[in-house]
Amino acid sequence: MRLDDGDLEVVEGYVGDQRVRVLKDSGCSGIVVNEKLVKPDEFVGTHATMVLMNGSRVEVQRVKIKIDTPYVSGTVKAYSMKDCIYDLIVGSAKSVDKSMYPVDGVGAVTTRAQAAASKKPMSPLKIKEITDMKVDKEDIVKMQEEDKIGRAHV
Numbered sequence: 250m251r252l253d254d255g256d257l258e259v260v261e262g263y264v265g266d267q268r269v270r271v272l273k274d275s276g277c278s279g280i281v282v283n284e285k286l287v288k289p290d291e292f293v294g295t296h297a298t299m300v301l302m303n304g305s306r307v308e309v310q311r312v313k314i315k316i317d318t319p320y321v322s323g324t325v326k327a328y329s330m331k332d333c334i335y336d337l338i339v340g341s342a343k344s345v346d347k348s349m350y351p352v353d354g355v356g357a358v359t360t361r362a363q364a365a366a367s368k369k370p371m372s373p374l375k376i377k378e379i380t381d382m383k384v385d386k387e388d389i390v391k392m393q394e395e396d397k398i399g400r401a402h403v
Contacts, residue, residue, distance in 0.1 A: 262318035269336030
């Protein structure tokens with residue numbers, strides 16, 4: 250659901266089980282969450298200096314939070330900021346620091362460059378034969394094809 254906030258792209262999302270206002274910010278290089286939404290066990294114990302658009306610097310804490318937004322969902326690394334005007338700010342796929350995005354692999358973003366690269370045919374993976382086990386290359390391929398859990402993520 251899009252919320253009316255002038256020309257800014259603000260939508261509803263979730264931080265944990267809390268419904269929040271999410272701003273998509275094309276100039277942001279990470280994910281920023283309002284500190285009041287962060288639980289004590291979500292702080293990872295490190296800090297960073299955030300440079301704002303006016304050049305001022307703000308000390309922020311790093312956190313690992315679960316989010317669900319139209320842009321990205323999953324457990325992500327983020328920066329916690331006091332007195333943030335939006336509950337959650339998500340940087341654009343073009344400018345975001347990729348290490349901020351899902352650490353659990355859910356809701357990953359595909360950039361245009363990645364999409365273009367995926368159209369190129371991939372060369373076969375070169376693997377050495379495993380001599381310590383009674384498994385050869387064909388057995389591994391067969392086991393991978395039969396793996397229902399792994400195939401659910403493809």
